[in-house]
Amino acid sequence: MFENLSQLLTRLNNYSKLEVAIELAIIWLVVYIVVRFLRDTGGAGIIKGLALLLIVGTVFVRVLGQNGESFQRLNFLYDKALGFAAIGMLVIFQPELRRALIRLGEATFFRASRSELAPMIESLVQACEFNSKNRIGLLVAIVRRVGLSGIVESGTQLNAEVSAPLLQTIFWPNSALHDLGVVIQGKRVIAASVQFPLTKRSDVDPRLGSRHRAALGITEESDCLAVVVSEETGGISVAERGQLNRMESIDHLRTYLAERLLAEATQNGPVMEETGFSDESSAKDSNKEPEKPASDEKGDG
Numbered sequence: 001m002f003e004n005l006s007q008l009l010t011r012l013n014n015y016s017k018l019e020v021a022i023e024l025a026i027i028w029l030v031v032y033i034v035v036r037f038l039r040d041t042g043g044a045g046i047i048k049g050l051a052l053l054l055i056v057g058t059v060f061v062r063v064l065g066q067n068g069e070s071f072q073r074l075n076f077l078y079d080k081a082l083g084f085a086a087i088g089m090l091v092i093f094q095p096e097l098r099r100a101l102i103r104l105g106e107a108t109f110f111r112a113s114r115s116e117l118a119p120m121i122e123s124l125v126q127a128c129e130f131n132s133k134n135r136i137g138l139l140v141a142i143v144r145r146v147g148l149s150g151i152v153e154s155g156t157q158l159n160a161e162v163s164a165p166l167l168q169t170i171f172w173p174n175s176a177l178h179d180l181g182v183v184i185q186g187k188r189v190i191a192a193s194v195q196f197p198l199t200k201r202s203d204v205d206p207r208l209g210s211r212h213r214a215a216l217g218i219t220e221e222s223d224c225l226a227v228v229v230s231e232e233t234g235g236i237s238v239a240e241r242g243q244l245n246r247m248e249s250i251d252h253l254r255t256y257l258a259e260r261l262l263a264e265a266t267q268n269g270p271v272m273e274e275t276g277f278s279d280e281s282s283a284k285d286s287n288k289e290p291e292k293p294a295s296d297e298k299g300d301g
Helices: 002-014 017-038 042-063 069-092 094-106 114-133 164-170 210-221 250-262 279-286
Strands: 138-142 156-161 181-185 188-194 225-229 236-240 243-246
Touching: 042 069, 069 094, 114 138, 114 164, 114 225, 114 250, 138 210, 164 188, 181 210, 210 225, 210 236, 210 243, 225 250, 236 250
Parallel strands: 138 181
Antiparallel strands: 138 225, 156 188, 181 188, 225 236, 236 243
């Protein structure tokens, strides 16, 4: 056993330090991307468990048992187990792999300008304020880098300029398009009455209704922002990367959207210049922890 460890250390000393550094950097980058993608999903716990088993198995079978007579059968079984494990991972991580391929296939260089986003944000905020006061449900997804063409096809194509009256009309009870969600890209409403995928996570608060679950689901499959107004409480929330953030006020919503969207549309200068928000308030809101929604939002569907 000690002879095997000595041989391993000798081989490591013979490697080029620059080559080892580059390889470690690439491995670290790949692991970081995978962990970041699986963060806050059911796959995060699974990947940690598999990584632990893989490390322990490799050290025990490959390193300690290398060229050892008593470990030949374990080496054989370990090789076969790795093949089955690879197939099993494809099955276990099918939702995550599908989500990754969707993001890769729909990635776009679309970047709305600040001149387009600022009026859109204000129109959406006004619509949310109206719907919140009148207890009218609302669900809007804002496209960022990853397109939503796959789900937009299920809705009614509009391609209309965003305005508060338009959004209020769409979500007015018993209107033809009030069910399901709206997709906004840039300054235009691309489609309405769009079926968003519901989150399949088991750790979601069971008190959440269908609108909030749809907001979580769409943000798990893309990098969009999803704005929700509960028709039960009038509470406003914004979902991002599978996390639901409760807005404390209309000003909080306005600042939150401006911080998330305008920061991506500009490279220089303060991101709040066109909306009149202070950088101090933006930094304060951006550091807030995601909050759980109120307990009485179950019937928001």
